[in-house]
Structure formats: C-alpha cells, structure tokens
Amino acid sequence: MTQRINRRQFNQALAAAGAATALSPFGIVRAQSARLKVGLLLPRSGVQAGIGQDCHRVVQITSGILSDLGLPGLEIMNGDTESNVDVSRSRAERLISEGAQLLVGAFDSGQTTAIAQVAEQRGIPLVINIAAAPPITEQGYKFVFRNFPTAPMILGDAFGNQLEVFAATGVAPKTVVFMHVNDTFGQAMQKGFTGVMTKFPAIPYKVADVIAYDPAARDLSVEVAKAKATGAEALVMVSRLNDAILITRELVKQRWTPSAVLSMGPGWYEDQYLKTLEKLGDGPLSFVPWYDPNKKLAQQLLAAHGKAFPDISLNTNHVYTFEALLVAADAFKRAGSSNPKALADAIRATDIKGNVSPGPGIQFNAKGQNDKLKNSAIQNRGGKLVTVAPKDAANARPELPMRPYDKR
C-alpha cells in the first residue's frame, strides 16, 4: 500500500527541514548526535614517550566501556607533546585550531601547565589526566579541571598508608634517605614532602639526606653510594621508570638492601621494572594514585584491558587517562552541546560515583580540582602487584622488611 503525503504534512516537513538547516550552524540540533572532538595531548615521543604511549593504550578500550555506560562516543584527535613544554603549547594551539572542543592531557606537570594556559586563553576545557604540580589548579582558571591528586594529596595519603603498613608489619624505619628525580614533578613532591610530613607526627623516621638527580641520568652509582653512606634504614623515592631500574641495580651492586623502598611516584611498579629485574624487583612499596579493585567499573576496565593487552598490567596511566575521557563523555552528555562554556559548566557539576579510582568518586571543587581522590599502597610480589592499603581497597597484606637482594 502506498502512502500519500498531503499538503499540510509536506509543509510541516519543509518547515522542520528549514528550521534544522537554520539552527545547525549553531550546533543546536547536531550537538548530541555528533561526537565530541577531544584533543588528547600526550608525550608520545621524546624522553617520556613510553609513558605517553602507555597512557594512550587505554583509548583503544574506552569507547566500548563508554558505550556500555550509555555515554556518547568521543572523536579523539591525537597530539604529541614530544615531552617538551614548548611543543605542548603549540600542539594545544593547533588541536584547538583544527576543531578540538575539549583537551585531555598531558601526563607531565610542566607540559600540562603550558597547555592549561592555552586552554584558558582560548576558552576550551582541559581535563587533566595526570599532573601533580599544585599550582595548575591554583591560578583561578575557569576551563581547567584535574581528576588527579596534587603532590601534597599524594604525599598526605602516602604518609597515611605508610602508617597503616608499618602497623600491619611491625617494621618501622627510623631513618630514610629521600631521593627524587629533579624535574617539575620531583621538585613539587620534594617541596611538599617536608611540609606534609609535619602533619603526620606518628611517622617514625627522620630524613637523613635529600638527594636530587638528573631525570636523564645514565648512571646513578654516585647517588646510591651517597644514600648508602648516610646509614639510613630505608629509601623514600620519587622517580620515573628508567631511574628506578638504575637505582635497583646499584642497590644490588653496592650490596645494600634497605628495609623498605617507599616510592611516591611511578617507576617501581611498572611492568618493565618487574620484567627487567625479575625477582630483584620484588619488595618495593609504591604509594600511588591507583584503582580500587573492588569497584565495578574498575573490574570492567581491568577485564577490557586484560583482553586487549594481556601482557600489560592496568596502571595509573591507564586509569586516570580513562577517567579523564569518562569525565569528558559524561559532561558532553549532560551539557547536550559541544559549546565550550556549556562543557566547562557541565564538568564543574560532575558527580560520578561509580568510577575506577579509590575514593567517593569524581567531583570538582571551585578550583577545578577533584580533592576527594584517595591513593593506594601497592607492593611488588612475585612479579605481580598487590594492593596493601588502604584496607578497604586492599587485596593483600603488606610484607616488610624487604628480603636481602643476595638471598633471592
């Protein structure tokens, strides 16, 4: 049977088509059906290339999970910061010029600071995946949001989790050496360390020495010799991957097994660290932004990640890059528009309870910082990672002191 269209129906259809055409340049009609253009800025070449590429892995599994959550898809526009602050700034400018409606990035505090300036000037929201330097969200920016703990937050939780670990194991070092990589992140952590430590009078150790080292160092024998000479019982570390491996090698060669290695940064829990050092990589505790293995979305992300990358463990890089994209998709859905101001307003009103990272969820304060994030303590054991604190997000008990390197 054929259906005939009468004059009235034809006129209504024509009017609707006309209205759609007239409104479409303003994005009023298209907004929800189109995908949000997200400029993803990561250091995918240069010194931090490995980390940038690690962060990027999660992009491949994000769309499926967002779809399962009933969130709109994202069109990812990739930008390589080349591990360089100036390049970060120019890549952000370029992505915005090419149509990016929201930026995500950029792992490194220095690079993120540069991108945040561009985002604020151009009025495009930036959702920071990883960057811990506090000043980024202390500038009064209206378009910059960070779902990642600041250095003082990481340190505060680290001290809290350390106390929990010391109580559980009965091992509490009296002296430590604080070694840190001498870059933006390391310096921010170093500045915060002493200040935050004073808020935890129960911390049992004193800092025998603070040793800063070059992030591109080829040899850390001098640094380890100097640390060993202090006679400290344990090491507190803020490092990256390559230097964590170099320091462990030097500890073995210089025949020094600290009672504990307490890391407050990346490196010591990463897959390559575990693979490279095998049984010599067991023992260090990392106090890091992690995931809560008991949360449903964390299990979903773990499953999808394990399927896509069976040889790579889910880690901080994946979790927080995923959550930044989750924030973007959630805000886009609620804003109903890709208008930057509407997106920024929607991000500011974010309230995601069922997230991946520990803590009550994702909300931003007036400065654009998620100040409710919690960090975990994880330990390398038998080439795997177990969460040992806080108790409500743990799946194993901590073990200290570290087993001597020559008895493994």
Next chain:
Amino acid sequence: MPVEVYFNVAASGLLTGLVYGLMALGLSVIFGVVRVVNFAHGEMMTLAMYLTLVLFGALKLDPLILLVPIAAVMFAFGYLLQAGLINPFINRPEHSQFMLLVALALILVNVQLIIFGPDAKGIRTAYSFDSFQMGKIIVDASKVYAAGAALVVAAALFAFFKYTLLGKAIRACADNYDGARVVGLNVKHLYALTFGLGAACVGAAGAMLMVVADVTPAIGPAYTLLAFVIVITGGLGSMPGALLGGLLIGATEALGGVLFTPSAKSMFAFALLVLVLLFRPQGILGRKAA
C-alpha cells in the same frame, strides 16, 4: 661521610670514563684525519648498542665478545657512510657538513624509535649484578670488565696507527693532505678507512656500554654532547687526549656529585670544559693550530 665512599665513587667514575673515552676516541680519530666533526656520533653509538641488544638476544654471547663483530659491522657502516655520503661534502662549507650529519643523526634516532620503541632496553649478563669487594671498597664488576675491554681496544688502535703501514699512511693524510696525495696515497680511500675505524671504536664502546647502561633512541644526542665535551677537554684530534678526557670527565662528574649535589654532576663536567677552554683552548693534550 666515610672516606671509602670517595674511593668507591672515584673508581666508578674512572672506569665509566674509560668507556666514554673509547667512544670519544672515535670522534677524535675522525676529526684528526678527515677534519669532519661527526655530529651523529652519539646516535651511531646507540645504533651499536641496539646491535648488541639484537645479537645478544639471538646468539646469547657476552657483549664483550660481541664487540668484535659489532665493531666490524660499524666499520663497514662508517666506511660506506664516508665513501658514499660524506666524501662529496669534504670540500663544502662546514655548515653543509653540519647539516648533513645532523640530518643523519635525526634519521638514526627516528629509525631506532620506529624499530625498537621508546622504552629503555638493557641486557642481563651473568655478572650484571656482581661487584668486587676489597676491604670497604666495592667496585662494579661490569664496569671493571668494560673498562678493561676499552683499554685493550684503545691499545690496539694506538698500535695500528703507530706500527702498521696503513696506520702511518692515515697519519700522513692527517699531517699533510697535499703531501699525502703527492706521494700517491689514495686519500679518499684512507678517509673512508679512518671514518670506518672511528665508527668501529664507537661500535666497540657501544657493546661495552650495554654491559653498564640501558639504551633508548633519545639518549643519542646526550652521548654526542658527552663525546664533544671529552674530546675538547682532552684535545680535539688527539687520541691519548680523548682517553684522558674520558677519565677526567668520568672522575669529575662522579666526585662533583658526591662532594656537592648529584643532580649537578654534568655541571662539573662543563665547568672543567670551560676551564680548559679558558686556559688551554687546544685541549689538555691538543696541539695549537699552526
């Protein structure tokens, strides 16, 4: 701080400095004869390190044994590079040579990045975590073996230049280009041989360095800079100067790090370079330009 810490650190710096010295020796040999400054030196070094990584994975032979075939491969690479690419630039302005070698360096870095990825890669030998203890002094076994091998290779190179006809011919080219041509020496061939020898030094140094350090494509430019600091300190074109420069830079970095702050290790190496440039611009063992 206990006094043995200074001995430990100084020994470590000197041993590492010997390997760096061998790397810089290659740069010095090339400049001393061909008068081309190899701005791709560090990148050639990382190429040798990756060759070591691949051969170690395939053959499971010790890098200190692998240094022989790797030096041979790098010799061939250097010879062909000079004969095919650099020779046409020998009489061109220095900035042309500079751009050529910087372009080569960039190509090498990016090819390595494509093939091996950005992550640091290392090898683990039976003695990777060994150390020798003498009283309170602990010395890294890997560094001792690598430094020993560096001394053997450097001695072989010195002997080649001093006692073989070919070595003497190359030195003749370096001393008097026109004179060498007048007596019938094939200068282009000798230049290519020299570049090959320099590359072989880098190959050997790369194999040794894999015993004590990891490799990433991004580290090439840092090695180029280090090689320049060493040869300028020791004397550009002077072979003993390169080894001496390596020892001095290694020890300065190490002791500067322990006496002051480790994050400023490189600063002390550059401070030494500035002092040398101020008081002996030709380098410690370099000759003044005529």
